[in-house]
Amino acid sequence: MADSIATDETNRLIASNKVDGTAVYNPEGERLGSVYNFMVNKRTGHVEYAVLQFGGILGFGSDYYPLPWNTLNYDSGQGGYVVDLTREMLESGPHYQATEEPLHDLNYGRQVYSHYGVSYPY
Amino acid sequence: MADSIATDETNRLIASNKVDGTAVYNPEGERLGSVYNFMVNKRTGHVEYAVLQFGGILGFGSDYYPLPWNTLNYDSGQGGYVVDLTREMLESGPHYQATEEPLHDLNYGRQVYSHYGVSYPY
Numbered sequence: 018m019a020d021s022i023a024t025d026e027t028n029r030l031i032a033s034n035k036v037d038g039t040a041v042y043n044p045e046g047e048r049l050g051s052v053y054n055f056m057v058n059k060r061t062g063h064v065e066y067a068v069l070q071f072g073g074i075l076g077f078g079s080d081y082y083p084l085p086w087n088t089l090n091y092d093s094g095q096g097g098y099v100v101d102l103t104r105e106m107l108e109s110g111p112h113y114q115a116t117e118e119p120l121h122d123l124n125y126g127r128q129v130y131s132h133y134g135v136s137y138p139y
Numbered sequence: 140m141a142d143s144i145a146t147d148e149t150n151r152l153i154a155s156n157k158v159d160g161t162a163v164y165n166p167e168g169e170r171l172g173s174v175y176n177f178m179v180n181k182r183t184g185h186v187e188y189a190v191l192q193f194g195g196i197l198g199f200g201s202d203y204y205p206l207p208w209n210t211l212n213y214d215s216g217q218g219g220y221v222v223d224l225t226r227e228m229l230e231s232g233p234h235y236q237a238t239e240e241p242l243h244d245l246n247y248g249r250q251v252y253s254h255y256g257v258s259y260p261y
Contacts, residue, residue: 029181029182030180031181032176032178033158033159034176037155054155054156055154056152056154057152057186058151058152059150060151062185062186062209064179064185064186068154121152
C-alpha cells in the first residue's frame with residue numbers, strides 16, 4: 018500500500034484556489050451548488066466555514082450558505098465535495114445574499130455550527 | 140472603544156478570495172510580491188502556509204515561496220500583508236516554480252517552518 022500512503026501525503030493539503038468554485042454534491046450525487054469561498058480565522062489560520070453558493074440561475078439570485086469545514090468531504094471520483102445534507106437542512110440553515118453579507122462574528126459562527134450539529138470550537 | 144471591538148469582530152475572519160492576490164510588504168513598506176494562494180490541511184481545516192509569488196516580470200518567471208501563516212500580518216493601512224522578512228531570508232528559503240510544484244508532504248512543511256524559525260505543529 019505504499020502508493021496509497023504516497024497519495025495521502027500528496028493530498029494532505031489543498032490549495033485555496035482549488036477549493037473556490039468546486040462543485041458540492043449530496044450523497045445521492047445531486048449537485049447542490051459550488052464552494053463560493055471560505056472564511057479563515059486571521060489569527061489562528063483555521064478555516065471556520067466554507068460558503069456554498071446555491072440556488073438562483075447562472076449565479077444570479079444565489080444565496081450563500083456557510084457550512085462547517087468538516088461537513089465537506091472531497092470525493093476525487095466526483096471531482097467535488099460531498100456533504101451529507103438534504104436541501105431542506107440547507108434551506109433552513111443560516112444563509113445570506115451577496116448584498117447582505119453578515120457580520121462574521123462569534124455569534125454567527127455559533128449559529129452555523131449549531132444548525133449542523135457540530136460543536137463550535139472558538 | 141466599542142467601535143474597535145466591533146471592528147475586531149468583523150475582521151476576525153478573512154475570505155479566501157480576498158487573501159489570494161493581496162500584496163505582501165516588508166516592514167519598510169517595500170512590496171515583496173503577492174499572495175498566490177494558500178494551502179489548507181483537508182482534514183483539520185488549518186491553513187498550513189500561504190504562498191508568496193515573488194520575482195519575475197508581470198507574473199512570468201515568478202517563484203513561489205511558502206510562508207507559515209502566522210508570519211503574515213494584515214495591515215489595513217497598506218491594504219496588504221506585512222512580513223518581517225528580508226529579501227535575503229526569502230530568497231534562501233524553500234521555493235519552487237509553477238512547473239515544479241513540490242509534494243506538499245510533512246517533510247516539506249517542516250522545511251518551510253524551520254527556515255522561518257516557526258515550530259511545526261503537524
